[in-house]
Amino acid sequence: MIKQTQTKMFDFSDVGLDFCAGSKNKFPEVFKKMLATGFNPQIVNSVSISGSTITLTYGVNHGYVADRVLQVTASGGFNKQVYIDSVNGNNVICTVLDGSTTGLTGTINTKIASAGWDIVYEVGNIHIYKMKHFDETDRYVRFCFQNNASQHNAIAPCIGKTVDLQSGTITDANATPVNANVTTPFNNSNLRWEFSTYPDNLHNNWTYSQGVSEYGKGICIGSPYHLIFMHNNYAGSLHSKTVAILPTSIPYALDTLEYPVIFGDTYTVSSWGSGGSSAYTARIGSHQVSFSNGINGNSGWLFDYYQKATDSFLPASIDSFNTTTTTPIFIYDNASRQLLGWCVGGLHVARYANSNYPPITSSDTPSKTVDVDFQHDCYIHPLKHSYSVADTIFLAAVVEEVKYGP
Amino acid sequence: MGLKIFRNLPSNQGLRIITAINSSQGSGKINGTTKKLGQNYSPVPVCLFRRDNRQLLWETTSKADGSYAFRNIAVGLECFVVAFYPNNQYKPVIQGKILPFDGRTG
Numbered sequence: 001m002i003k004q005t006q007t008k009m010f011d012f013s014d015v016g017l018d019f020c021a022g023s024k025n026k027f028p029e030v031f032k033k034m035l036a037t038g039f040n041p042q043i044v045n046s047v048s049i050s051g052s053t054i055t056l057t058y059g060v061n062h063g064y065v066a067d068r069v070l071q072v073t074a075s076g077g078f079n080k081q082v083y084i085d086s087v088n089g090n091n092v093i094c095t096v097l098d099g100s101t102t103g104l105t106g107t108i109n110t111k112i113a114s115a116g117w118d119i120v121y122e123v124g125n126i127h128i129y130k131m132k133h134f135d136e137t138d139r140y141v142r143f144c145f146q147n148n149a150s151q152h153n154a155i156a157p158c159i160g161k162t163v164d165l166q167s168g169t170i171t172d173a174n175a176t177p178v179n180a181n182v183t184t185p186f187n188n189s190n191l192r193w194e195f196s197t198y199p200d201n202l203h204n205n206w207t208y209s210q211g212v213s214e215y216g217k218g219i220c221i222g223s224p225y226h227l228i229f230m231h232n233n234y235a236g237s238l239h240s241k242t243v244a245i246l247p248t249s250i251p252y253a254l255d256t257l258e259y260p261v262i263f264g265d266t267y268t269v270s271s272w273g274s275g276g277s278s279a280y281t282a283r284i285g286s287h288q289v290s291f292s293n294g295i296n297g298n299s300g301w302l303f304d305y306y307q308k309a310t311d312s313f314l315p316a317s318i319d320s321f322n323t324t325t326t327t328p329i330f331i332y333d334n335a336s337r338q339l340l341g342w343c344v345g346g347l348h349v350a351r352y353a354n355s356n357y358p359p360i361t362s363s364d365t366p367s368k369t370v371d372v373d374f375q376h377d378c379y380i381h382p383l384k385h386s387y388s389v390a391d392t393i394f395l396a397a398v399v400e401e402v403k404y405g406p
Numbered sequence: 407m408g409l410k411i412f413r414n415l416p417s418n419q420g421l422r423i424i425t426a427i428n429s430s431q432g433s434g435k436i437n438g439t440t441k442k443l444g445q446n447y448s449p450v451p452v453c454l455f456r457r458d459n460r461q462l463l464w465e466t467t468s469k470a471d472g473s474y475a476f477r478n479i480a481v482g483l484e485c486f487v488v489a490f491y492p493n494n495q496y497k498p499v500i501q502g503k504i505l506p507f508d509g510r511t512g
Contacts, residue, residue: 001510312425314422319422320464320466321424321464321476321477321478322424322425322426322427323425323478324422324423324424324425325422325423326422326423327420328420348420348421356425356427358425369424369425369433370423370433370509371422371423372421372422373421374421375511377510378421378423396423398421
């Protein structure tokens with residue numbers, strides 16, 4: 001496999017996170033850990049080095065698992081992110097990607113590395129982070145977390161180029177609409193990231209194990225350039241949610257399009273029900289875009305849910321072993337459905353048919369697989385238009401480096 | 407308005423992903439070579455079976471250099487391979503008790 005440290009994967013169950021889709025009181029804290037600070041700090045007892053492979057030995061149960069990225073700092077001068085290959089008891093076996101272990105001596109501290117964002121504002125239920133656009137310029141992402149303890153768990157995200165760090169607001173006129181200065185996540189049909197459908201305070205502090213029977217699995221994948229959540233907002237089948245900020249390749253040099261694309265829920269709060277609705281929207285800055293080519297007219301569908309493969313696998317004459325292909329996510333202007341560009345990486349549409357598709361129940365999805373050519377871990381998660389597999393597409397989040405070079 | 411050119415990622419050509427639809431499937435792989443009198447030999451039909459219940463999992467044909475490869479096998483699942491000589495000149499050759507390796511690491 002191609003090991004890399006730019007993009008990280010976090011599981012809601014990871015030691016140091018330990019939350020579920022409904023534990024709204026934990027969300028500001030776990031976002032900060034995943035995006036900016038890292039988590040689960042430990043002190044290494046001893047280290048052995050064999051080429052680019054290092055084995056870190058701890059005196060306690062460290063809680064680390066394979067396929068995460070560890071931030072390793074040593075008093076001898078080593079300060080790098082390394083890839084965890086495997087865990088064996090108190091030993092953690094890692095790869096130093098550049099092969100240089102110089103300075104890995106003295107006191108060694110480790111923690112799970114963050115996605116590489118900076119937190120620049122943190123007051124109450126408002127966080128503002130600094131991330132990178134694909135051209136390496138800064139973008140500010142404001143999250144308004146749920147501050148009503150008895151409502152369901154949701155976040156109002158906003159991406160902009162400028163920020164007022166006194167008031168904690170995005171000041172860019174072309175930022176994601178509505179959410180630049182909201183103080184509660186519900187504002188009619190604003191773009192939101194919905195995590196839970198339960199309008200009560202019973203789950204606010206739940207751990208992963210407390211919530212797994214209600215919400216199933218959940219993961220976060222992120223880098224300085226992108227962020228993806230795959231989770232379930234309710235128990236059972238087709239309660240899956242994917243929300244994301246993705247790097248874009250938009251060839252038109254327009255200031256108003258120089259943002260990553262963000263997508264999430266947009267159904268009106270009054271239409272909220274036990275399962276929530278399935279209305280999604282996407283924005284590049286303030287500009288509404290769609291991932292649908294318009295085959296269903298301007299229906300408001302974010303994806304072409306009906307444009308599915310007729311077979312979930314390539315024919316044996318081309319490739320055997322139940323091989324499924326993916327397509328990039330193309331970005332269309334919402335009004336005209338003219339092509340603007342595409343999502344550069346991180347998330348793809350997996351071409352499944354209405355049979356032989358991956359799991360759709362909350363206890364089993366997102367499901368993990370690998371890609372054939374690069375052996376990257378891939379997480380597959382359904383995104384529905386209705387409670388029918390025929391109206392459902394499958395998204396593939398790939399733990400891949402989304403940007404090569406400067 | 408100008409145009410910008412970005413470098414493309416390999417994955418944007420489209421990925422091929424493994425779909426495991428039962429407990430026999432997963433990220434494991436089994437590779438081998440078909441030989442006759444010590445020399446690489448092809449094309450040879452090769453079948454992969456579960457060892458515990460003799461269920462046929464996959465079938466392939468060795469390439470011109472004699473190599474064959476199976477993927478989408480559960481890691482740790484004991485298997486055996488049967489290679490059939492073309493035209494039935496000889497008895498099939500069996501290689502028993504093969505453990506798939508984790509395709510993510512090799």
